[in-house]
Amino acid sequence: MAHPDIVWDKNHFGQTRRSDLWWVSPLLVFLGLGTFIVYATWAAFQNKNYIFGPYISPFYSPEIFGDSPRAWFGPEPAWIPRFLPYSPALLILWIPGLFRFTCYYYRGAYYKSFWADPPACTVGEPRAHYLGERTFPLIFQNFHRYFLRLSYPVWLVLVYDVWRACWFKDGFGIGLGTIILAVNVVFLACYIFGCHAFRHLIGGTLDQISRHPVRHRVYNGVSCLNGNHKKWAWASLCSVAFCDIYVRLCAMGIWHDWRIF
Secondary structure, eight states: OOOTTOOOOTTSTTOOOOOSOTTHHHHHHHHHHHHHHHHHHHHHTTOSSOEETTEEOGGGOSOSSOSSTTOSSOSOOTTSOTTSOOOGGGGTTHHHHHHHHTOHHHHHHHHHHTSOSSSSTTOOOSSSSOOTTSSTTGGGGGGHHHHHHHHHHHHHHHHHHHHHTTEETTEEOOBHHHHHHHHHHHHHHHHHTTOHHHHIIIIITOSOGGGSHHHHHHHHHHHHHHTTHHHHHHHHHHHHHHHHHHHHHHHTTSSOOOBOO
8 A cells, every 4th residue: 555645646657756766677677678579580580590510599499491401391381472581480489489478577577668567666657547468469468378388398399409419520529509508498497497387287276285295396396496587587588599699600600619529
């Protein structure tokens, strides 16, 4: 409940009695997410420089249809209209993209930073009414748990990509790219396995989870990851973008992969 001495007109955008730098956090989120969205969109439409040696960018994996030897089902199918821009990334990025877009943490982040709904606690909004998530288009936020299930097979493919990143033309080895892809898989695991929806899936449907020892232990582990969900969300976002940057720059000859052994 608001303090009785504070008169706050919620319809006056930006009005607040706060004296701290409340705008710093939403500004940083806006810059961070905005930069990632712009870069990921650009990278997805490039349709080149996404493979270097045994490495493949996570933006393009799994490569369902493509021109590289890693494509599962060969080149671009004929049923895709030629006037449309095509890239293997467009067939897969919608899954992790919508998973993040409907994520409970990211909702709160971009509601504040992009929609100012509200920009911060006790700060005036640019609108008079709260629309909620029961009308179009925000009703699609309720599909988060389904995008979660689709994200796990994609993550397993990325795990397999790390294994393939250990095999060079001269045999088994580890390069700097191998480690970068492996770190990304770990960060993504901490993010998706610490998801609120996964936590509910593990133990939220039980009245007394202590009666189910195995699920109880898993639930405690997920809860531990969930406590740092924000950190894992940002760590995995940065790591997946850096993986694409690393593979792309190596494929372009700008960076050179360091072969550890």
